[in-house]
Each structure stands twice: as structure tokens, then as C-alpha cells.
Amino acid sequence: MTVLWYLSRATGVISIVLLTAVMMLGVFLSGARRSVGNRTTTTQAVHRSLALGTATFLVVHIATAIVDTYVHIGVLAALLPFASTYHRLPLGLGTLGFDVLAAIVVTSLLRHRISERLWRVVHRASFVMWPVALWHGIAMGTGNEPILRFTTIGCGVVGVLALVWRLTGSHHDSSRRREVLRQEWT
Amino acid sequence: MRRADRDQEVVIDRIACTAHGVCAVMSGGAIELDEFGYPIPSRVTMSRDDARQLVRACPARALLLSRPT
Amino acid sequence: MSLIDLLDAAGLTGRGGAVFPTGQKLRAAFAHRADLIVNACDGEIGTHKDALVVAEHLDELRHGAGLMARTVHWAAHRGSDTEARLLEAGLQVLSVPARYVASEESALVNHLHGGLARPMMRRAPVVAGSTSPRGRRLPPTLVLNAETVWRVSQIERFGPDWFRSFGTAAEPGPRLVTIGGRVERPGVYDTAAGIGLGDLLQAAGAIDVAAVGLSGLSGGWLLGATAWATVWSDADLAPHGLRTGTGAVHVLDRGACPLDHVARLTGFAAGESAGQCGPCMFGVPAIAEMLDRLAEGVLRPDEVRLLHQRVGLLPGRGACRFPDGVAGFAASALRTFRTDVEAHLAGGCVAARERSGATR
Numbered sequence: 261m262t263v264l265w266y267l268s269r270a271t272g273v274i275s276i277v278l279l280t281a282v283m284m285l286g287v288f289l290s291g292a293r294r295s296v297g298n299r300t301t302t303t304q305a306v307h308r309s310l311a312l313g314t315a316t317f318l319v320v321h322i323a324t325a326i327v328d329t330y331v332h333i334g335v336l337a338a339l340l341p342f343a344s345t346y347h348r349l350p351l352g353l354g355t356l357g358f359d360v361l362a363a364i365v366v367t368s369l370l371r372h373r374i375s376e377r378l379w380r381v382v383h384r385a386s387f388v389m390w391p392v393a394l395w396h397g398i399a400m401g402t403g404n405e406p407i408l409r410f411t412t413i414g415c416g417v418v419g420v421l422a423l424v425w426r427l428t429g430s431h432h433d434s435s436r437r438r439e440v441l442r443q444e445w446t
Numbered sequence: 447m448r449r450a451d452r453d454q455e456v457v458i459d460r461i462a463c464t465a466h467g468v469c470a471v472m473s474g475g476a477i478e479l480d481e482f483g484y485p486i487p488s489r490v491t492m493s494r495d496d497a498r499q500l501v502r503a504c505p506a507r508a509l510l511l512s513r514p515t
Numbered sequence: 516m517s518l519i520d521l522l523d524a525a526g527l528t529g530r531g532g533a534v535f536p537t538g539q540k541l542r543a544a545f546a547h548r549a550d551l552i553v554n555a556c557d558g559e560i561g562t563h564k565d566a567l568v569v570a571e572h573l574d575e576l577r578h579g580a581g582l583m584a585r586t587v588h589w590a591a592h593r594g595s596d597t598e599a600r601l602l603e604a605g606l607q608v609l610s611v612p613a614r615y616v617a618s619e620e621s622a623l624v625n626h627l628h629g630g631l632a633r634p635m636m637r638r639a640p641v642v643a644g645s646t647s648p649r650g651r652r653l654p655p656t657l658v659l660n661a662e663t664v665w666r667v668s669q670i671e672r673f674g675p676d677w678f679r680s681f682g683t684a685a686e687p688g689p690r691l692v693t694i695g696g697r698v699e700r701p702g703v704y705d706t707a708a709g710i711g712l713g714d715l716l717q718a719a720g721a722i723d724v725a726a727v728g729l730s731g732l733s734g735g736w737l738l739g740a741t742a743w744a745t746v747w748s749d750a751d752l753a754p755h756g757l758r759t760g761t762g763a764v765h766v767l768d769r770g771a772c773p774l775d776h777v778a779r780l781t782g783f784a785a786g787e788s789a790g791q792c793g794p795c796m797f798g799v800p801a802i803a804e805m806l807d808r809l810a811e812g813v814l815r816p817d818e819v820r821l822l823h824q825r826v827g828l829l830p831g832r833g834a835c836r837f838p839d840g841v842a843g844f845a846a847s848a849l850r851t852f853r854t855d856v857e858a859h860l861a862g863g864c865v866a867a868r869e870r871s872g873a874t875r
Binding site: 375376377432433436437439440441443444445446 | 612613626632650788789790793796
């Protein structure tokens with residue numbers, strides 16, 4: 261077991277923790293019951309910069325996994341989901357998660373050059389990306405390191421709580437919009 | 447010849463605006479909010495750099511750079 | 516002379532309330548090869564003239580429309596007689612839900628192309644093309660009021676001089692006025708700017724006139740005594756903060772509490788917001804709530820400042836002019852019915868006293 265392999269696992273778990281944090285910050289933004297300008301501004305700034313940080317850790321995680329010769333993971337498997345023969349499903353999930361994150365990051369950096377609709381659709385894919393990343397983390401958890409597994413599961417629990425919070429409340433702006441949309445307009 | 451310091455108009459898309467209030471925080475007082483949390487002015491003029499920064503800051507993408515006349 | 520030249524010479528302006536020079540609009544429409552929507556919705560409260568034009572001048576309407584576009588759609592409220600007549604005539608009908616803002620220009624365009632009948636945010640007039648809320652590019656569309664299209668065909672037939680023989684120099688041409696409320700002969704009258712409001716009231720058989728509402732929910736109010744002495748034209752109404760608008764005239768008698776009527780209308784307005792812009796979807800109901808309590812006599816005097824502040828924060832803060840209209844309507848009411856407002860703040864009511872025959 262090489263240094264690279266340890267590094268890959270470590271950066272993998274860190275990525276999951278950061279991804280969970282980024283997702284939760286996003287949920288706090290969209291699910292806020294009231295708008296407090298300063299809080300929103302800070303949350304958004306951290307959400308955006310932390311997302312870039314997460315992407316960086318992910319790249320290291322993937323690069324070390326490829327370079328490390330202990331397991332056979334080629335470059336193609338790192339970019340194309342389910343292209344690997346080694347641990348096909350769990351690894352493929354990880355690749356899928358990374359591809360979605362890449363799409364989210366790219367569309368966000370280019371937000372003002374693309375349609376708002378496209379940005380929103382890709383951004384919503386984060387609700388697919390996050391569970392996929394967790395599943396990848398747990399399924400790939402070879403090596404019996406309990407602290408890594410517990411961290412991943414912990415992220416799952418906290419993230420789900422945030423999502424429940426998101427679904428159980430609303431902002432006066434969205435409530436009113438939804439109320440009017442229920443009326444006759446066609 | 448010096449370029450005017452306040453020559454870029456920013457327009458608020460009233461339909462897209464969902465009262466996040468980031469523009470009020472970042473416009474240094476140029477944009478104030480009403481009792482429901484929505485910006486009071488529909489157009490504000492500021493420097494080109496401030497305008498670009500403000501447009502990118504809005505979470506709902508409700509700020510637009512007004513086209514030059 | 517081309518049609519546009521004729522319209523420019525005649526000085527025809529839109530009869531749908533916005534009073535935009537029709538020649539200018541048509542010039543832009545031709546430049547963009549725009550389709551035409553004839554708006555026969557009578558969207559404004561108290562306006563029934565579009566129905567009359569369709570009922571009695573459909574051939575002229577069709578001719579006028581044909582002069583202006585190759586593709587014509589006819590917009591009417593769902594379930595209305597106008598809709599039935601247009602369908603019977605085999606025309607391309609756009610069935611519009613019976614909502615107040617659904618007959619707004621951009622709402623019609625959006626609705627025509629499969630969207631909801633709600634106004635759109637635009638960076639340019641819809642005659643040049645627009646973008647739907649879903650991001651679709653919508654074709655250039657000219658939207659004209661039914662009466663306007665009728666006048667176009669009349670101008671083409673009788674000439675600009677005929678048109679200018681009616682009305683005033685600044686507001687030329689015949690105009691349809693809908694008179695309603697406490698009058699003996701409610702209905703649509705063919706008249707022109709410059710006529711005395713008193714003459715209109717007399718023609719409609721109005722006797723007890725406590726107050727007159729002009730141009731529905733986007734207009735305002737005059738006290739009866741003032742109305743009898745006022746000329747019906749934008750120029751003469753301007754000092755009162757009013758316009759002729761869509762030509763609706765509504766008479767209230769002394770037995771009706773004007774604040775009651777105003778509260779009912781703003782309550783209606785509160786439910787008609789398209790729910791797209793914060794200042795409107797929260798501001799209008801907030802104002803309606805206060806006007807309702809004012810009508811009930813339970814609004815506190817220290818709340819009046821907030822009421823005026825809220826009214827003042829409506830204009831120019833929506834994607835369409837609906838909040839502007841409501842603001843003007845409410846502000847005019849608070850101004851004109853100052854005496855009633857004072858009575859209500861003290862828990863009384865002028866009209867109620869009138870009805871009970873109490874002496875002051």
C-alpha cells in the first residue's frame with residue numbers, strides 16, 4: 261500500500277466532507293425562511309469558494325488514484341462513468357459524481373454567458389451528485405478504516421437533516437409565487 | 447479624457463428578484479430594501495467594475511447591465 | 516399616402532389606455548414584420564367598448580386588421596360574448612383567462628405562444644420581439660386595442676381630416692366611452708375628447724352624482740361637483756392627476772360609501788397580481804388590507820402615513836404597470852375622498868349619515 265493510495269483515500273473523504281458542506285450551504289441559501297442580507301452574502305461567498313476548493317481536493321483524489329499502481333484505474337475510468345473493470349459500480353459512481361461536479365462548476369463560472377434555465381437544471385443535479393458521492397465513498401471503503409466510514413456516514417446524516425429542513429419550510433417570496441401559480445393563468 | 451466614474455447602469459429584473467438582499471449589502475447604500483425585502487430602485491448607476499461585481503453577486507441573477515445607449 | 520402616413524396625419528393614439536401614437540407603433544410593426552393581436556378583452560374594469568366594436572363593426576375591424584398584418588389573432592376573455600362572436604366568424608381566437616392582467620400586451624403575447632397569460636419582463640417593446648420566461652424567443656408582435664383597429668379602418672376609409680374633425684387638436688378623433696354605475700342609461704357612448712363630463716353624465720341619465728370614477732382600476736376619482744364642471748380630456752383631467760384612459764366612467768351616488776367601493780376594488784386587485792414581482796404581490800394586498808380597515812372605520816390615524824408610504828412604493832417597481840395603476844387609483848381616492856377618510860378615521864361615515872338622513 262503506497263503513500264499515494266493513502267493520500268487518495270484521505271483526499272476522498274475530505275472531498276466528501278467538503279462536498280457535504282458545500283451542499284448544505286447551498287441548501288441554506290435556497291431554503292432560507294427570511295432574507296438577511298449579510299448572512300446571505302457570506303453564505304454565498306463561502307458556498308462558491310468552498311466548491312472550488314472541493315473540486316481541487318477531488319482532482320488530487322482522482323489523480324493519486326490513477327497514478328497509484330496498487331489498483332488498476334486508468335484515466336478513462338476517471339472521466340467516463342462505469343468504464344473501469346476494477347470495482348465497476350462503486351468507482352463508476354465516483355466518476356459520475358465528479359462529472360456532475362465539473363458540469364456544475366463550469367456552468368457556474370460561465371453563468372452569465374449561458375441561459376439561466378441551463379444553469380438551474382445543472383445545479384439541481386447536485387441532489388444526484390451528493391448521494392452518489394456518498395455511495396461511492398461507502399462502497400469503495402476498502403481497508404477497514406472505521407473513522408473514514410463513520411465520517412462518510414456522518415456526512416450523510418447531517419446532509420439529510422439539512423435536506424429535511426429545506427423541504428419543511430419556505431420563504432415568503434416562494435410561498436406567494438406558488439400561491440398565485442395555483443390560480444388560473446391559461 | 448477620463449471615463450466617468452458612474453457610467454454603467456444596472457437594471458433590476460423584477461420578476462427574477464426573490465429578495466435575497468445581497469445587492470443592498472454590496473452596493474454600499476445605493477440600493478435600499480423595502481419592508482418586504484425587495485430593492486426600492488429599479489435602476490442604479492455605478493462604475494463599470496462595481497456594476498459587474500454586483501451583477502455576479504445576485505444569487506437569483508436578477509441584475510442586468512443596461513445596454514449602452 | 517401610405518397607411519402609416521394617414522395614421523400620423525390623423526394623430527390616432529391607442530384606445531387601450533396607453534395612448535401611444537398608432538402610426539409610430541405600426542411603423543415598428545412593419546419594420547419587424549410583426550403579427551397582430553387585436554385585443555378585444557375589455558380588460559379594464561367598467562370598460563365594455565371592445566365588445567361593442569366586435570358586435571357592431573366586425574367587418575371594418577377585419578379590414579383594418581388585414582391592412583396591418585398577414586397573421587391576425589383575436590384576443591377575448593374566455594366565455595365572453597365577444598369570444599363567441601369571433602369564433603362564430605371563423606377567426607383565429609386567443610381565449611384569454613378572465614384575469615385582470617391577462618389582457619396586458621406582453622401577457623397576450625406570452626399566452627399566444629403557449630405560456631401563461633402573465634406579463635413578461637422586457638428590455639424592448641414586444642413589437643420588436645421578446646423572450647418568454649422559459650427562454651424562448653417570441654416573434655415580433657403588434658398588440659392593438661379593438662377600438663384602435665376600428666379607427667384605423669375608419670381613417671383609411673374616411674381620411675385623417677375626417678378623424679381630426681372630432682375631439683381636440685391634441686386629442687383628436689372619435690372615442691368610445693363606457694358609462695356605468697348609478698345612471699339610468701348605462702352603456703357605450705360614441706363621443707370625443709373635449710366633451711364636458713357633465714354632458715356625458717346627462718346623456719347617461721345621471722342625477723345624484725357623489726363621485727365619478729374614471730378609467731377603472733388604473734384611473735382615479737373626481738367628486739361629483741367637480742365632475743359636472745370638468746371637461747373630459749387628458750389635458751383637462753391632468754390637473755386632477757387623472758387621464759381619460761380606456762374611457763370608463765363610473766358614477767357613485769350619495770348613498771354609497773366611496774371608501775367601501777374603493778376597498779372592494781383594491782381587494783379585487785390584491786387577488787389579481789400576477790405574483791411575479793415582490794413589490795406588487797406583497798404591496799398591493801398590504802394596501803388593500805389597510806383600505807379595507809379604513810372602509811370599516813377601524814384604521815388608526817397613526818397608520819395613515821404607512822398607507823401613503825406603501826402606495827408611494829408601488830409605481831415603477833414591477834414588470835408591468837399594474838402596480839402603477841393601483842397606486843394611482845388608491846392615491847387619487849385618498850386625495851379626492853379626504854373628507855370621507857377623516858370621518859372613517861374617527862369611526863364615522865359620511866355616506867352612512869347621508870343614508871340615515873342625519874343632519875350635520
